[in-house]
Amino acid sequence: xxxxEQHPSTLSVQEGDSAVxxxxxxxxxxxxxxxxxxxxxxxxxxxxxxxxxxxxxxxxRIAVTxxxxxxxxxxxxxxxxxxxxxxxxxxxxQFSNDYKLSFxxxxxxxxxx
Amino acid sequence: NAxxxxxxxHLVRRRGQEARLRCxxxxxxxxxxxxxxxxxxxxxxMVYLQKENIIDESGMPKERFxxxxxxxxxxxxxIQQVVRGDSAAYFCASSxxxxxxxxxxxxxxxxxxxx
Numbered sequence: 001x002x003x004x005e006q007h008p009s010t011l012s013v014q015e016g017d018s019a020v021x022x023x024x025x026x027x028x029x030x031x032x033x034x035x036x037x038x039x040x041x042x043x044x045x046x047x048x049x050x051x052x053x054x055x056x057x058x059x060x061r062i063a064v065t066x067x068x069x070x071x072x073x074x075x076x077x078x079x080x081x082x083x084x085x086x087x088x089x090x091x092x093x094q095f096s097n098d099y100k101l102s103f104x105x106x107x108x109x110x111x112x113x
Numbered sequence: 114n115a116x117x118x119x120x121x122x123h124l125v126r127r128r129g130q131e132a133r134l135r136c137x138x139x140x141x142x143x144x145x146x147x148x149x150x151x152x153x154x155x156x157x158x159m160v161y162l163q164k165e166n167i168i169d170e171s172g173m174p175k176e177r178f179x180x181x182x183x184x185x186x187x188x189x190x191x192i193q194q195v196v197r198g199d200s201a202a203y204f205c206a207s208s209x210x211x212x213x214x215x216x217x218x219x220x221x222x223x224x225x226x227x228x
Contacts, residue, residue, distance in 0.1 A: 006155075032214045043204065043219040044156065051214075089155050098212035099146055100169065103155030 002027040004092050006104025014112050019077040021107045023090035026071065030092040033066060033073045034101070038087045047088075048075070080111045115139075117207050117220035118187075125226045126195045134190040134223045138207030145188045146213065147180060150202040150222075162188055195227045 003026040013019045025033075034049035050057045050064045050073065057064050061080075066073040077084055087108050091101040118137040126132050138145050143164050148156040158172040162182035173180065177195075182188040192199055202224045208217035 004155075034214065043221045045219070049214065091155075093213060097169065098214050099144070099161045099217075100158045100172070101148075101156070101213050103157070105155050106153070 002030055002092055002094070002102035004090060004102045004104045006090050006107055008107060009105065010108045010110070012110045012112060013080050015080060015082060017080055019075075019080055019084070019109055019111075021075045021088055021090065021109075022072060023074070023092075023104050024070075024072040025092045025102075027092070027094065028068075028071065029094045029096070030102075031095050032093045032098060033064070034091050035062075035064060035075050036089045036091065036103075038089065038106075040086075044089060077109075080109075082111050082113055085109055085111045117142075117205060117218050119203075119205055119220035119223050121223060122221060123224050123226070125228060127228055128196060129194050132192040132195050132199070132225055132227075134192075134203050134205075134225070135187040136190070136205035136207075136220055137187040138205075139218060142207035142209050144208045144211055144217075145182050146206045146208075146217065147188075147190050148204045148206070148219075150204060152201070156204060159190075192225075195225070197227050200225055200227045 006023045031052035036044040037047045038044045061078045063076040087106045090104040093101045147159040150156045160180045161169040177193045179191045202222045204222045206217045206219045
């Protein structure tokens, strides 16, 4: 099955700086890569996703990049704000069973004011 | 549209008791997915159901766990004879079409504590 590894496990950044989270996946058949943000005690919320037919996607201060050859993808948050503090999860799934997301272990991001 | 509703939000059970977790999908959604989140870990897929059908239960433990999504009413995740290792947050998600990449939304989760 798919194995998704995520680094770092914790990340502390100064407000206004950028945060980068990296994930690798093992199954070359995976073609959908979402990122979820989970605040303490809350539901995971999809913040951005990318499919294997594109290499980069941006939405305001958030961007994702995908390197299919190396089987890794990254989340970039620019101009971080205190409300960006949360746990971020990457995930991957295949087109054939796109209901079965394999999640990374999460990155706890703390934005220092 | 109230979103995906899960209840209870918190559930405490003694070892050996049964736990029933309910998930009401968003209006119009007929696909439901259950995931489990152990402390400080990512979510892990358990089961995918459509109305009256289990589509994929490959992530379900082979014993004590069962799930259903009847024609009427919420989807139920049932854990019999709970053990401490069952303590986790259980999330369901729903979608209009198959797939977590088709605008699926998670509920708030049920936090199960086994004492």
